[in-house]
Amino acid sequence: MIEPIRWTDEGVVMIDQTRLPAEETYVTCRNYSEVAQAIRAMIVRGAPAIGVAAAMGVAIGVAQAAPADLDAQVARISAELRSTRPTAVNLFWAIDRMNRLYRTIRHLPWEEIRDRLIAEARLVREEDIEINNAIGRHGAPLVPDGKTVLTHCNAGALATAGYGTALGVVRAAVAAGKDIDVFADETRPFLQGARLTVWELQRDGIKATLITDNMAGHFLHSGRIGCVVVGADRIARNGDVANKIGTYQVAVLAKENGVPFYVAAPVSTLDLSLPDGERIPIEERGAAEVTHVFGVRVAPEGTAVRNPAFDITPSRYVTAIITERGVARAPFEESLRDLAGSPA
Amino acid sequence: MIEPIRWTDEGVVMIDQTRLPAEETYVTCRNYSEVAQAIRAMIVRGAPAIGVAAAMGVAIGVAQAAPADLDAQVARISAELRSTRPTAVNLFWAIDRMNRLYRTIRHLPWEEIRDRLIAEARLVREEDIEINNAIGRHGAPLVPDGKTVLTHCNAGALATAGYGTALGVVRAAVAAGKDIDVFADETRPFLQGARLTVWELQRDGIKATLITDNMAGHFLHSGRIGCVVVGADRIARNGDVANKIGTYQVAVLAKENGVPFYVAAPVSTLDLSLPDGERIPIEERGAAEVTHVFGVRVAPEGTAVRNPAFDITPSRYVTAIITERGVARAPFEESLRDLAGSPA
Numbered sequence: 001m002i003e004p005i006r007w008t009d010e011g012v013v014m015i016d017q018t019r020l021p022a023e024e025t026y027v028t029c030r031n032y033s034e035v036a037q038a039i040r041a042m043i044v045r046g047a048p049a050i051g052v053a054a055a056m057g058v059a060i061g062v063a064q065a066a067p068a069d070l071d072a073q074v075a076r077i078s079a080e081l082r083s084t085r086p087t088a089v090n091l092f093w094a095i096d097r098m099n100r101l102y103r104t105i106r107h108l109p110w111e112e113i114r115d116r117l118i119a120e121a122r123l124v125r126e127e128d129i130e131i132n133n134a135i136g137r138h139g140a141p142l143v144p145d146g147k148t149v150l151t152h153c154n155a156g157a158l159a160t161a162g163y164g165t166a167l168g169v170v171r172a173a174v175a176a177g178k179d180i181d182v183f184a185d186e187t188r189p190f191l192q193g194a195r196l197t198v199w200e201l202q203r204d205g206i207k208a209t210l211i212t213d214n215m216a217g218h219f220l221h222s223g224r225i226g227c228v229v230v231g232a233d234r235i236a237r238n239g240d241v242a243n244k245i246g247t248y249q250v251a252v253l254a255k256e257n258g259v260p261f262y263v264a265a266p267v268s269t270l271d272l273s274l275p276d277g278e279r280i281p282i283e284e285r286g287a288a289e290v291t292h293v294f295g296v297r298v299a300p301e302g303t304a305v306r307n308p309a310f311d312i313t314p315s316r317y318v319t320a321i322i323t324e325r326g327v328a329r330a331p332f333e334e335s336l337r338d339l340a341g342s343p344a
Numbered sequence: 345m346i347e348p349i350r351w352t353d354e355g356v357v358m359i360d361q362t363r364l365p366a367e368e369t370y371v372t373c374r375n376y377s378e379v380a381q382a383i384r385a386m387i388v389r390g391a392p393a394i395g396v397a398a399a400m401g402v403a404i405g406v407a408q409a410a411p412a413d414l415d416a417q418v419a420r421i422s423a424e425l426r427s428t429r430p431t432a433v434n435l436f437w438a439i440d441r442m443n444r445l446y447r448t449i450r451h452l453p454w455e456e457i458r459d460r461l462i463a464e465a466r467l468v469r470e471e472d473i474e475i476n477n478a479i480g481r482h483g484a485p486l487v488p489d490g491k492t493v494l495t496h497c498n499a500g501a502l503a504t505a506g507y508g509t510a511l512g513v514v515r516a517a518v519a520a521g522k523d524i525d526v527f528a529d530e531t532r533p534f535l536q537g538a539r540l541t542v543w544e545l546q547r548d549g550i551k552a553t554l555i556t557d558n559m560a561g562h563f564l565h566s567g568r569i570g571c572v573v574v575g576a577d578r579i580a581r582n583g584d585v586a587n588k589i590g591t592y593q594v595a596v597l598a599k600e601n602g603v604p605f606y607v608a609a610p611v612s613t614l615d616l617s618l619p620d621g622e623r624i625p626i627e628e629r630g631a632a633e634v635t636h637v638f639g640v641r642v643a644p645e646g647t648a649v650r651n652p653a654f655d656i657t658p659s660r661y662v663t664a665i666i667t668e669r670g671v672a673r674a675p676f677e678e679s680l681r682d683l684a685g686s687p688a
Binding site: 021022152183185186187188189191194195198199202207208209210211212213214215216217218219221245246248249252253256290291293294295296297298299300302303304305306307308311 | 365366496527529530531532533535538539542543546551552553554555556557558559560561562563565589590592593596597600634635637638639640641642643644646647648649650651652655
């Protein structure tokens with residue numbers, strides 16, 4: 001089983017997702033600034049995995065803090081971790097969760113605060129694996145048997161603490177005996193599909209076929225795709241979904257061709273404070289991700305680039321949102337509110 | 345001005361489109377087999393440019409043939425050139441044109457046959473440049489002023505004998521004083537957009553911004569794209585368009601967002617023998633184009649790949665087809681027949 005992120009006595013250990021699939025190497029972040037830098041550089045990526053990393057970042061920051069003036073230090077640690085990436089709400093959710101706990105235990109001795117925060121960060125990780133198993137259980141019945149699942153980016157074990165959201169649904173469908181295979185969009189510019197999704201499905205013996213992003217429409221039109229399943233970085237109150245750039249066009253093409261489009265994400269990805277997707281901040285990343293591939297230049301010197309890392313899929317293209325608490329369908333304003341309010 | 349292909353005493357000289365933009369090198373094909381290999385390896389690519397190359401391939405083949413048994417040699421030369429790539433009809437159109445001429449002059453002395461075929465191949469090239477200028481004149485009025493043109497792949501000077509089809513429309517709109525810029529899809533796997541479209545627009549001082557293929561929908565949704573203009577490899581009687589893989593999804597996303605979708609192509613790209621696009625053969629190319637970028641592996645060993653080089657855009661997504669003889673609109677069956685039958 002792939003362990004993308006875990007707590008050790010030496011620090012927060014992460015599989016380096018920038019090196020896969022060529023090398024399976026692990027990075028140890030020994031303080032909260034190294035955790036923040038790992039999130040920025042996408043050594044760890046995927047909304048749920050970023051949440052786990054941020055929780056562990058708060059814990060390691062407090063573990064190394066001076067016992068005096070802890071309030072200010074927790075605020076500084078949290079602010080640095082919050083500044084790493086803007087779109088995935090799980091980052092803020094995890095930091096808020098750690099801060100809420102801190103406020104209830106701040107009167108305790110420092111050693112106890114430290115131990116409780118470390119335990120909480122480890123719990124965030126363990127819960128995430130359980131959540132993904134539950135997402136898989138809810139999603140597996142939706143996957144048509146004998147067809148292909150199309151996925152975009154990597155919403156797999158590597159994007160989470162383990163098992164995956166979208167790929168958790170695939171794994172659960174395979175475990176349930178369904179005869180399916182996966183088409184993986186390569187997902188430029190960072191190539192999460194080519195590098196990560198194919199890699200982890202190969203390890204599990206699930207048949208995966210790699211396509212470039214511009215082939216998705218062709219295969220959705222061909223009739224072989226039974227459904228699309230993707231992850232999410234943030235879901236607004238009305239069901240609009242922020243996810244990896246390119247998700248929007250896959251959703252439009254799925255609808256145009258009568259193929260169900262499913263989003264698999266934990267309840268922590270819901271941001272009910274936002275009425276719709278237009279308010280979700282979209283990260284714009286550097287030009288070199290587009291002009292270079294693994295350091296090799298693919299465009300002329302001086303090329304102007306746009307590089308939004310995410311896009312918004314309006315909820316009218318979303319067939320259903322699969323969470324650990326059940327499956328939400330339109331009208332999403334109601335169904336998501338009900339799921340958010342229901343017991344975990 | 346870019347001269348992608350020309351006839352010289354040494355052979356057929358082509359800019360090596362596999363090396364751009366890193367190196368501007370030229371390849372000299374000294375016999376018809378080298379021309380065929382250059383088409384196969386995409387040293388020359390783009391439907392009109394392939395047509396010019398094939399015409400020159402027939403001419404160089406005859407120029408080097410033994411005067412005896414010329415019929416059989418022309419047949420063999422033509423068969424090898426026909427076998428290079430299946431989708432772009434301009435290849436077959438050019439070979440047919442050379443064969444038609446050959447049949448009317450086959451009774452002449454060999455030297456005269458040779459000179460007439462060489463002259464014809466050079467004429468195909470010169471006509472192509474004139475055709476593209478005419479496409480530009482017809483297309484420029486359709487381009488909204490003050491907005492961005494989105495294009496996919498490279499239907500520019502490099503895809504033709506010069507000036508380009510889709511980029512000919514862009515050049516003509518700029519020459520007409522319109523304030524436009526271009527968004528270029530990078531066009532995986534071969535990266536014609538990143539490598540070729542950006543390169544040739546830079547040389548002309550036309551502002552170009554590179555995006556990955558999965559960003560096209562995001563920007564079509566954003567309101568900044570005034571129209572899409574692409575080329576074509578083959579157009580069926582009903583207006584269905586075969587073009588570079590990914591064109592179909594750009595067309596669907598353009599329609600979904602109310603953005604006009606234009607196809608710019610010479611009349612030689614029409615294949616009125618085919619009732620619709622379903623009958624157009626789609627070339628499937630090797631896996632390494634997807635698993636590697638400039639020789640660098642981007643997916644795990646043993647990755648299964650699909651690599652269709654083209655897709656079919658049903659005519660219901662096509663706003664208009666811009667040819668050298670005018671602009672065809674729905675119903676295309678009528679408008680294309682009228683254009684095909686009208687004087688050049």
